[in-house]
Amino acid sequence: MNSKILKILATTVVIVGALGGLMYTSLIEGTEYYKHVEEVMADPSAWQGKKLQLHGFVVEKSIMRRPGTLDHIFQVQSKGQVVNARYTGIVPDTFKDNSEVVIKGYLGPDGFAVEPDGVMAKCPSKYEAAPLRPSGN
Amino acid sequence: MAALGTFVLLTSFVVCAYAIAASVAGARRRSTRLVESGIGAFYFVTALMTVASGILVHAFVTDNYAIKYVQRYSDAAQPLAYKIASYWGGLDGSIMFWVFLLGCFGAAAVHVNRERHRELIPYVVAVIAATEMFFIFLMVVHKNPFSTFLTQAPAQGAGLNPLLQNFYMAIHPPSLYIGFVAMTIPFAFGIAALITGHLDDSWLRAVRRWTMVGWMFLTFGLGLGMLWAYEELGWGGYWGWDPVENAGLLPWFTATAFLHSVMVQERRGMLRVWNVTLVILTFFLTIFGTFMTRSGVVQSVHAFGEDPQLAMMFTVFMVFLLTFSFGLVIYRLPLLRSRNELDSWASREAAFLANNWILLFSAFFVLFATMYPTLSEAVRGERLTVGPPFFNKWMLPVGLILLLLTGIGPLLAWRKSTISNMVHQFLWPVSAAAATAVALVALGVRVWASGICFALCAWVLVTIVQEFIRGAGVRKQTTGTDLFTALVGLFGRSRRRYAGYVVHLGIVLMFFGFAGEGFKKEADINMTPGQQTTVGSFTVRHDALRVTADAQKQMITGHVTVFDNGKEIGTMQPAKWYFEKRVEEPTTEVAIRRAVSQDLYVVLAGFEVATQSAFYKITVNPLVNWVWLGLGFMVVGSIIAMLPESAFAVAMAKLPEGAVTTTLFVLAMFAPAGAHAQSAGGQNVSPVPKTVLYQSLEGEIMCTCGCRRPMNDCPMEPNCHGLDAQRVKLAKFLADGMERDAVLAAFVSDHGSEEILARPIDKGFNRLIWMFPYLLGGTTAVGMALMARRWSRRDAESTADASPRADDQALSARLDDELRDLD
Numbered sequence: 001m002n003s004k005i006l007k008i009l010a011t012t013v014v015i016v017g018a019l020g021g022l023m024y025t026s027l028i029e030g031t032e033y034y035k036h037v038e039e040v041m042a043d044p045s046a047w048q049g050k051k052l053q054l055h056g057f058v059v060e061k062s063i064m065r066r067p068g069t070l071d072h073i074f075q076v077q078s079k080g081q082v083v084n085a086r087y088t089g090i091v092p093d094t095f096k097d098n099s100e101v102v103i104k105g106y107l108g109p110d111g112f113a114v115e116p117d118g119v120m121a122k123c124p125s126k127y128e129a130a131p132l133r134p135s136g137n
Numbered sequence: 138m139a140a141l142g143t144f145v146l147l148t149s150f151v152v153c154a155y156a157i158a159a160s161v162a163g164a165r166r167r168s169t170r171l172v173e174s175g176i177g178a179f180y181f182v183t184a185l186m187t188v189a190s191g192i193l194v195h196a197f198v199t200d201n202y203a204i205k206y207v208q209r210y211s212d213a214a215q216p217l218a219y220k221i222a223s224y225w226g227g228l229d230g231s232i233m234f235w236v237f238l239l240g241c242f243g244a245a246a247v248h249v250n251r252e253r254h255r256e257l258i259p260y261v262v263a264v265i266a267a268t269e270m271f272f273i274f275l276m277v278v279h280k281n282p283f284s285t286f287l288t289q290a291p292a293q294g295a296g297l298n299p300l301l302q303n304f305y306m307a308i309h310p311p312s313l314y315i316g317f318v319a320m321t322i323p324f325a326f327g328i329a330a331l332i333t334g335h336l337d338d339s340w341l342r343a344v345r346r347w348t349m350v351g352w353m354f355l356t357f358g359l360g361l362g363m364l365w366a367y368e369e370l371g372w373g374g375y376w377g378w379d380p381v382e383n384a385g386l387l388p389w390f391t392a393t394a395f396l397h398s399v400m401v402q403e404r405r406g407m408l409r410v411w412n413v414t415l416v417i418l419t420f421f422l423t424i425f426g427t428f429m430t431r432s433g434v435v436q437s438v439h440a441f442g443e444d445p446q447l448a449m450m451f452t453v454f455m456v457f458l459l460t461f462s463f464g465l466v467i468y469r470l471p472l473l474r475s476r477n478e479l480d481s482w483a484s485r486e487a488a489f490l491a492n493n494w495i496l497l498f499s500a501f502f503v504l505f506a507t508m509y510p511t512l513s514e515a516v517r518g519e520r521l522t523v524g525p526p527f528f529n530k531w532m533l534p535v536g537l538i539l540l541l542l543t544g545i546g547p548l549l550a551w552r553k554s555t556i557s558n559m560v561h562q563f564l565w566p567v568s569a570a571a572a573t574a575v576a577l578v579a580l581g582v583r584v585w586a587s588g589i590c591f592a593l594c595a596w597v598l599v600t601i602v603q604e605f606i607r608g609a610g611v612r613k614q615t616t617g618t619d620l621f622t623a624l625v626g627l628f629g630r631s632r633r634r635y636a637g638y639v640v641h642l643g644i645v646l647m648f649f650g651f652a653g654e655g656f657k658k659e660a661d662i663n664m665t666p667g668q669q670t671t672v673g674s675f676t677v678r679h680d681a682l683r684v685t686a687d688a689q690k691q692m693i694t695g696h697v698t699v700f701d702n703g704k705e706i707g708t709m710q711p712a713k714w715y716f717e718k719r720v721e722e723p724t725t726e727v728a729i730r731r732a733v734s735q736d737l738y739v740v741l742a743g744f745e746v747a748t749q750s751a752f753y754k755i756t757v758n759p760l761v762n763w764v765w766l767g768l769g770f771m772v773v774g775s776i777i778a779m780l781p782e783s784a785f786a787v788a789m790a791k792l793p794e795g796a797v798t799t800t801l802f803v804l805a806m807f808a809p810a811g812a813h814a815q816s817a818g819g820q821n822v823s824p825v826p827k828t829v830l831y832q833s834l835e836g837e838i839m840c841t842c843g844c845r846r847p848m849n850d851c852p853m854e855p856n857c858h859g860l861d862a863q864r865v866k867l868a869k870f871l872a873d874g875m876e877r878d879a880v881l882a883a884f885v886s887d888h889g890s891e892e893i894l895a896r897p898i899d900k901g902f903n904r905l906i907w908m909f910p911y912l913l914g915g916t917t918a919v920g921m922a923l924m925a926r927r928w929s930r931r932d933a934e935s936t937a938d939a940s941p942r943a944d945d946q947a948l949s950a951r952l953d954d955e956l957r958d959l960d
Contacts, residue, residue, distance in 0.1 A: 070752065
C-alpha cells in the first residue's frame with residue numbers, strides 16, 4: 001500500500017513538474033504585457049523589444065492611410081502621453097477617431113509597429129449599451 | 138406593468154426562501170406534508186418566473202419604454218422576433234431568463250424523480266431553489282429588468298445592437314443557457330445524495346440523465362456560437378479563445394469527463410469521489426462562466442460593463458458554493474470509498490481515467506489562461522496577457538491525445554485486456570491510421586498537426602465502424618436477422634454505448650474539419666474595379682461598389698466575380714450595413730461560398746466611394762463545413778442516447794425517420810447561411826421622380842429580362858424588354874393605393890413564385906426561421922413531458938420488479954464478452 005502511494009506521488013510529481021515546466025517556458029514566450037500608453041511612454045526605452053499590448057484612445061484626426069494601400073499611421077494617447085503607431089492591414093469597423101483601442105506589437109525608437117491583425121478596437125457593446133465616448137484629451 | 142413585474146420578482150424571492158425552508162425542515166422532521174408544500178412552493182416559483190417573463194416580453198412587444206431595460210434593447214422598428222429576443226439581449230434580462238429556464242428544468246426534474254428518489258427530493262428542491270434565490274436576489278437588489286425611468290421616459294428605444302439582430306441571437310444564447318441551467322440539476326442531486334448519505338449508485342442514474350441533457354444543449358449552444366462567429370463577425374474563423382467562448386467550454390469539458398467516468402462507477406464501483414467532484418465542478422464552472430463574462434473581471438475584446446458590485450456578489454456565492462460542496466464531500470468520504478481497484482492499465486477504466494485527466498487538464502488550462510491577465514495583475518501588479526497562439530499551442534496536442542483516446546477506449550476490455558484480444562481489436566484501426574499517414578506523406582502533405590489529425594481520424598473512424606460491424610455480426614448470429622435489423626437492434630440493446638459511438642463519429646468529423654485550419658489561406662487586398670487577386674484556387678475580381686439604402690440602414694455592397702481555377706463560378710456580394718440608429722457600428726455582412734472541400738469567405742473590410750475601390754479580406758477555409766456536420770452528429774448521438782427504449786422496439790420503422798431528422802438538423806444548421814448578406818438591392822439615381830415606396834419596391838422586385846437583378850439595377854436598361862411593363866404595373870398598383878406587402882403579393886401571384894422577389898418575404902421563410910427556437914423550446918418541453926411520464930411510469934415498474942435491469946446488464950456483458958471472443 002505504501003509503495004503504491006509512493007508510486008502515485010512520484011508519478012504526480014513528475015507529470016505536474018513536467019507540465020509546469022513546459023507551461024512556464026511557453027508562458028514566457030506567449031506572454032504579452034498589457035499596458036496603458038502613459039505607463040509605457042513614461043520610459044519608452046525600458047519597453048523596447050518587449051511584446052506589448054497597448055491600451056489607449058485614437059487621437060482625433062490622426063488616422064492616415066496611404067491612398068490605394070492598407071498602410072496606416074495613427075496616434076494613440078492616454079492621459080496626455082501619445083505614441084505614434086504604424087500598421088499595414090485591415091482595421092476593424094470600430095477603429096475611428098477617439099475610439100478605445102488595444103494595439104499589439106513592439107515599440108521601437110521610431111514608434112510602435114503593430115503586428116498583423118494587431119489592432120483591436122473595443123466592441124462598444126455586446127451585452128451592454130454603448131458607453132459614452134471618452135473625450136479626446 | 139413594471140411595478141407588477143418587480144412585485145412578482147419579490148414574491149418569487151420570498152416563495153423561494155419558503156421552498157428551501159419547508160423542504161429542509163420537512164426532510165429533517167420526516168414530514169411528508171412539509172416536503173410536499175416545499176415542492177408546491179418550488180413549482181409556484183416557476184409559475185411566477187413564467188409570469189415575470191410574460192410581463193417583460195409583453196413590455197417589449199408593446200414598446201413600453203418606461204422600463205429602462207426595454208428602452209435600451211429595443212426600438213419600435215425592430216421586427217417582432219427581435220423584440221422578443223431582446224428579452225435575453227442584455228444582462229438583466231439574461232439573468233431573469235436564466236432563472237426562468239432553471240425553474241422549468243428544476244420543476245421537470247423534481248416532477249420526474251419525486252417518487253423514485255423520495256429521500257433526495259427535498260434537498261434537490263432546496264439546492265435548486267437556493268440557486269434561483271441567488272439569481273433573483275441579483276435582480277431584486279442590483280439588476281432589476283423592471284426598473285423604470287424615474288423622470289420622463291424617452292419616446293424612442295435605443296435598439297438592439299445590430300450584431301445581435303440575427304438568427305443566431307435568437308437561438309444561441311437560449312441553447313447555451315439551457316445547457317448551463319441543466320447542469321444545476323445533477324449538482325442538486327449530488328448535494329442531496331451527499332447530505333442524506335444515500336450514496337448508492339441509484340442517484341447516479343438521475344444525475345447522468347440530466348448531465349446528458351445539459352451536455353447536449355451545451356454542445357448545441359457552443360456549435361451555434363461558432364457558427365455565429367463564423368457567419369456574422371467576419372474575421373474568418375469560428376473559435377478565437379475569447380473569454381466568452383471559453384466560459385461555455387469549461388463546463389463542457391468537465392461534463393464530458395463526467396459522462397465517461399460515470400460509466401466506470403456504474404460498472405466497477407470506482408471513482409466515486411471523483412464523480413461527485415466532477416458534478417460539483419461542472420456546476421461551479423457554469424456559475425463561474427457567468428461571473429467571468431458578466432462582471433467585467435476578465436478583459437475581453439467584447440467590452441462588458443465592469444461591475445464590481447456584481448462581481449462581489451458572485452464571489453461570495455461561489456466561495457460559499459465551493460466551501461459547502463467540498464465540505465460535504467470531505468464529510469462523506471467514508472461512504473465514498475471505492476469498491477474496486479484498477480486491475481490493469483490496459484483496461485477500459487484506465488482509458489477513461491486518462492480521458493478524464495486530459496479533459497480536466499483542458500478545463501483547468503483554459504481557465505488558467507483565460508484568467509491569466511487577472512491573476513498576473515493580482516500577483517505581480519502587472520497585467521500580462523496570453524493570446525490565441527498560446528491556447529492553440531497547448532490545446533492542439535491535448536486535442537490530438539483526446540482524439541487518440543477516443544479511438545483507444547472502446548477497444549479495451551473492462552478490467553484487463555489480454556495481448557491477443559488487443560491485437561485482435563487494434564489491428565484494423567492501427568493499420569488504417571498508418572495507411573492514412575503514409576498516404577498523406579506520399580501526397581506531400583507537410584502540415585504535421587493536420588496530418589496527425591487525419592491519421593487519428595482514420596483510426597477512430599475504423600474503431601467505430603469495427604464496433605458496429607462486430608456488434609451487428611454477433612447480433613445477427615444470435616437473433617438470426619439481417620445485418621440492417623441487427624444494426625438498429627444494437628441501439629436497442631445497448632443504446633448508450635452505440636449512441637456514444639455516434640457522438641464519437643461527430644467528434645471525428647469535427648476534428649477532420651479542425652485539421653483543415655492548417656491549410657487556411659488568407660489575403661487582405663485593396664482593389665479598384667476590374668482588378669483581381671488569387672487566393673488558393675480561387676480568383677476574385679472586384680467589379681463594383683454599390684451604395685443602397687432601405688428604411689433601416691444604408692448598405693455598401695461590394696460586387697465580386699469568383700473564378701475557381703480560371704473558371705467563372707459566380708458572384709458574391711459582401712457588404713457593410715450602417716444601421717441608422719448605430720452608424721458608429723456598421724455590421725459586416727460576410728459572403729460565404731460553401732463547399733464540402735472548402736469555403737470561400739469574403740469580407741468587405743473597407744471602401745472608398747470616390748475611387749470605387751474596396752478592401753477585401755478573403756479567406757479560404759478548407760473543410761470547415763465538416764465541423765458543423767460533426768456538431769450535428771454529436772447532438773443527434775446524444776438525442777439517441779436519451780431516447781426511450783421503446784423507440785427501438787419498432788426499430789425498423791423508425792430508422793428512416795431518424796435519418797430524416799439528421800438531415801433536417803444539418804439542413805437547419807446550414808439554412809441561414811445563404812440567406813444573409815447576399816441580398817443586394819441596387820438603387821441607382823433615376824431621372825424620374827419616384828415615391829420612397831416605389832423606389833424601395835424597385836429594389837425588391839426582380840427584373841424579368843433574365844438579368845437576375847432587381848428592377849432598379851437592370852444592366853440592360855434602357856433597352857430592357859421586360860422592365861417597362863413591370864414599371865407600369867408597379868406604378869398602377871401603387872396608384873391603386875396598395876400597400877407594400879400587397880404589391881409584393883400581387884407580383885408573386887402574377888409571376889407564380891417568389892423568385893420575382895429580390896429578397897424572400899420577411900413573413901415567409903425568415904419568420905419561419907425565427908420560429909425555430911420557439912419550436913425547439915416547445916418540442917423540448919413536450920419531449921421532456923413525455924420523457925417525464927415515461928420515467929415515472931418505469932419507476933413504478935422498476936420498484937415492483939428490479940430484475941429486468943440486472944438481466945439487461947447480464948445480456949450486455951455477454952454481448953461484450955462475445956465480441957471479445959470473436960476471432
